[in-house]
Structures are given as structure tokens and as C-alpha cells.
Amino acid sequence: MNPVLPTEAIEFAATAAKAFAALGGVDAARRAEEEPARREGEVTAALAAIGAGDLDPRANPDSLAAAAALCETAGTVALPFPLVGTLLRDSQQRPFAVVPEGLWRVDHGDLFPQWRVASLTGGDTIAAANAAPLGSRLGPFVTDLHALDRPTGDPRPLDATPHPDLAIHLTLTAWHILGTTGRALELAVEHVQGRVQFGKPIAAFQSVQFQLADCSVALAGLRELACFTLWRLTAAPDDALTDALALRLHAIDVARTVLRTTQQLHGAAGVCDEYDICVLIRLVQPALRLPWGAERTTEALAEAIARHGFEGLFPHGLASR
């Protein structure tokens, strides 16, 4: 029993953190919003410099752990790049995306001429961008794709075999969410220690302390689940999708609570782009809502558990009855 991320993964994440800090941290995301074309140049160069291109999370548990640590680090700065997708690129360098059944909407979908996409119910389709990114405040880089080899939204039977990269994609995206959420808590801790009201830092108020404590506990749990899920992807590949859905659901739930709390603790500053918390919260929204938000993920997880069970101390699901 060893629940700790391998040292190599932790060291790789530290290297990545330095590289992202050299880009300006969250400022890289701010610049990308001003000039979307900058994403391709400076971010790809930084990733290449740390050797991210050599990682294949499908290859072995160590690569998977390193990829997860990298995604977490990217989440801490809202790295403006489809990192999870490119880590799962195919032999023709096409990134991989998980898409909703209807509209194929992918964050940073405009950055590559072609994508390999799959939905929860199967599929492995080549797709390309329809148009420019949305450019909205919550999804500045979100781009709609269309199929190059079949009609968009082609319904697949529910029993279709999930794409082999689907569970890894969901898992790495959860690590990205973990990174953003963890950073949000750090920012809130810094803010409440520096912000003085009623003659003392607001950190001195127990209501503030308890909210931060609850966020910390939620994040600690998410981190353990994220590590556990990495291990399960290799140790129990038959359960990979169920485990990845469980992680995604928990990541969304924790993120919603922690991001809301940490933004609130920033007061009005929490909604200003000048503050990192605001940019992080805006730019993590695609990861929380694509390919599906909390409700659809819950539905999918409930169905997966009913069909395939759920690892634990006792049997679950209908198949074991």
C-alpha cells in the first residue's frame, strides 16, 4: 500500500511549474485571451522544453502518473492549451477529445486541424473545427467541431464499447480540475491573511477558517481519489470507465464548492480579471461542463455502477446480485 504519487511524477510537475511560471503563470492565459494565436507558439514551446511530448499516459503507470501531475500543474495556471487531448494524440498527432452526444464542443478545438473524438457511448471519429472559438467569458477557446467521416451526433448504441482513451481523458481532466481548485484554495488563503477588516485579517474570523478547512478537506479527498483512480486504470482496466466517471463527478462537485467558496472569500476582487482567482474560475468552466456537467455525469455513473458494480469492501451494482 503506497498512496503517494511517484517521486518522478512530482519532480516532473515541479519542472513544469517552473516552466509555466516563466510564461507568467495565469498571465499566459490572460495574454491568450487577448491574442488567441499566442497559445500555439509560447505554450507548445514551453511544453516541448520540459519533454511533455515524450509522455504517453497509455504506455505505463509511471507515464500516466507524470501526465496526471503535469495536468494538475497546468490547472494551477489555467494553461491555455488542450493538454489532455494532446497527451492522448494518435500517431498522426491528432489530439483526442471526449465530446457530448449532440454538439461536439471542445476547449481549444481551433488549435489543431483535426481531432479524434469519442462520446461516452463509443465512437472514434475524425473531426475538425466548424468555426472560430466562442470567444465568450466562460469559454473563450471553446470550439465546435464537425465530423469528417460521418454525420455529427451520429447516435451509437448504449452498449457500444467505450473508446480506450475515454477513461484516461476523464481522469486527466479531473487532475486539471484538481490543479485549478487547489490553486484557488492557495489564493484564498493568501487573500484572507492579507485582507484586513474590522482591524484584523479576515483569516482571524472562525467562519472564514471553517470554510477554508472544509475546502481543504474536500481537496484532500479529491487528491486521494485522483491518485486511486490512476492506480485503478492500470490495476483494474475493466472498471476504468466507472472509476473515471466517479472521479469526474467528485472533481466537479468539489470544484463547484471550493471555487465558489474561495471566490466569495475574495470579496468583489473575486470577480475581477486582475485577480488570478477570477481567471482560473472562468477558464476551468469548459473542463467542468464538457463533455458533460455534474448531472449527466451522475446519470452515467449511476448506470455504470448498476451495470458493472463499484470497487469497495462489499459488492455493488446489479451484476453482482
Add this chain to the structure above:
Amino acid sequence: MDFDLGEQAATLRTRLRALIATAIPEDYLGAFTNDPADLDVAQQFCQRLAHEGLLTIAWPTRYGGGGGSMWDQTVVREEMWAHHEPRGAQYMGLNWVGPAIMAYGTEAQKQQHLSAIAAGTVIWCQGFSEPDAGSDLASLTTRASVDGDGYRISGQKIWTSYAGMAQWCVLAARVGSGERHEGITMFLLPMDAPGITVRPIRSMLGYHHLNEVFFDDVAVGPDAVLGGVGEGWAVIRQALAHERVGIARYARCERLLSALGAALAPHWHDLPASLQGQWAKALVQVRVARLLAYRTVHAQATGEVPDVLASSARIAVTQCDQAVAEVLCQAVEERALEAGPTAPLYGAIEDHWRYAQAATVASGTIEVQRMIVAKALLGPRA
């Protein structure tokens, strides 16, 4: 990374489940009911565990224990709690009174108490909390006045589990007029000593769980002191260290979800979709609580002092207990109000809901745990 507890733990789990299946009735809801037969089940089960060398599996071999690893202890904790703690009140003697006597006791105290605890024949209660000393335990006012070479103890304890059935009490009292941790001394005293009165507190938890204990000029000899006069806080810290990981509440949550899931399986898809979703979330929450508990055990096993981890785990585990209690009740709808052998899962759901309400208070309130976590985040000056 490896989350497998290992072959030894798996074998132990299988062995414990086989024993439970043969020795514990299916409708067993713990030793502390109004039916003396339930206490008998626990006492007999403890002796069976003792006979098989499993009761003290976590104790060091030099004290007759099995020298089991922390993961062995974890498995025992999980399986016992999952099956309504069929050791009854014994877990307290096993988990911390025995180890505290090993660490702080005289040879005579070890001789007198350890073999009885190891045999599963004696019940201990813990006299810590007082009406005005709950989370702030160091403010306790129960006094031990020097009387010749012994002491006379007067004061009141409260929330004392099993006091009505215990033969022995490990009691925290203050010697001298010190404040806070000063003068706090631990005593081992028999519950049949003259001057001790136990008054049960009627509560939603059920029988024998909560009691008041009054000490009226109770005379004890110098040999009743555990660990030296004024050194009681160190013993309490040792006790709390043993309780760090806390009760494996997640294990019972998971067993009940599993059992009720099986009972509902034929009509599963007729359940409201929202309930199926809550059920899935509950399973994830149980998994997270278990992983946080494992993280704490791992830290302890590798020599870390896992105070913050332990507090985080306790918050997650106790909140999980209450959340699962609610999901189980929602699933059985109006039958959640039924108790007794004809109720869903023989009354285990109703029992679980009642018991879970105290989860965030027992052995240290969730607020105290939050204070510990917040202090770690913000530093001691906050």
C-alpha cells in the same frame, strides 16, 4: 502507487468475515440493546477471537499480541464496524486502554489488566468528558485529593459509553490546584468502588451509549495512578493518537449500501433517477472517506505525525456517515421509521441514521477538527 492492502490483509478479512458469518446473527445490531442476549453475543465473540489469536492481533508480541501491522488493524477496524462492532465495548480496552497500560503502566498494572483485556473478559469505560469540559478537555474539574498515600476522587463525568456495564474505568482527574494540563492524572479504578454512581442518559443513540458517572469521595490507592501524578495529559495524547484514525464508519456505510442495494435490485430501475444519482454519489463519498483514512494510516505507518490528515479523514468519514444514513432512509422511504426485526435490513437503517447523528460529535467534534485543519492552513496566529 499501490492501493492494494496486500495478501495478508485480504486473508485476514476473509477469515474475519467467515467468523462473523458463523458467530453473529444476521439481524445483529450491536451489543448495546436492551436485550442482554446481544451483549452475550459480543462477549462470546470476543472470547472466540481471543481463542483464535485475533482479539489482540494489533498488540505487540511481547504482550501476547499478534504483532499485526497497521493495515491488519485497519482491516479489523473495518470488518468489526461494518458488522455492528461485534466486540461490543471491548474495542476500547483493546485499542487504547491496553496500549496505554503497556506504555505507562507499572508491572503490577500490566499483570493485572493486560491478560484480562486480551482474554476479552473485561469491559472498560473512559472517564474523560465532563459537563463543562467537552472539546476543551483540559478544563476538567474532577478532583483527586491526596489522602494518606492514596487519593479521594470527587466529580462528575458525562457521555461515558458503557459505564453501566463496565468493570473498570480509566479516569482523568486533577491532583492539586493546577490549571489546564497541570495536575491531570489518570487513574485505573474499579467501577464497583464505593461512591461511584452511574446514571444512564436517555438518547437517540440507544441503550448504554451515554451515561453520567458521579464520583463521590471515591477512595483509591497509589497503585491506581497510571503514568505518574500530573502526567495524565501525555496518557490522554496517547489515547487520542490511538483514536486518530477513528472509527471506520465508512465500512458500515458501504455494507449497508451493499445490502440494501441487493434488496432493491429487482426494482432498481423503478427508483427515482435522482435517488440512483444520490446513491452513486454516496458510493463515491464512501470511497473518498476510506481513501482519506488509508492516507492517515499510511502516514502513521511511515512515521509521520498525521494530525491534519487525521482530522481531514475524520471530517470526511463522519460527514459520509450522515450522508449515507440519509440516502439509505430516502431509499426505503416511509419504512425508514421502522425499527426491529421486521424493518428494512432488520432495523439497521433506522439504527444507522440515529447513530450517525452523533458521528460529528463523538471523540472530538467536527468543529475541533476544522480548527486543526484551519490552523495548518493559516498558521497558528490566525
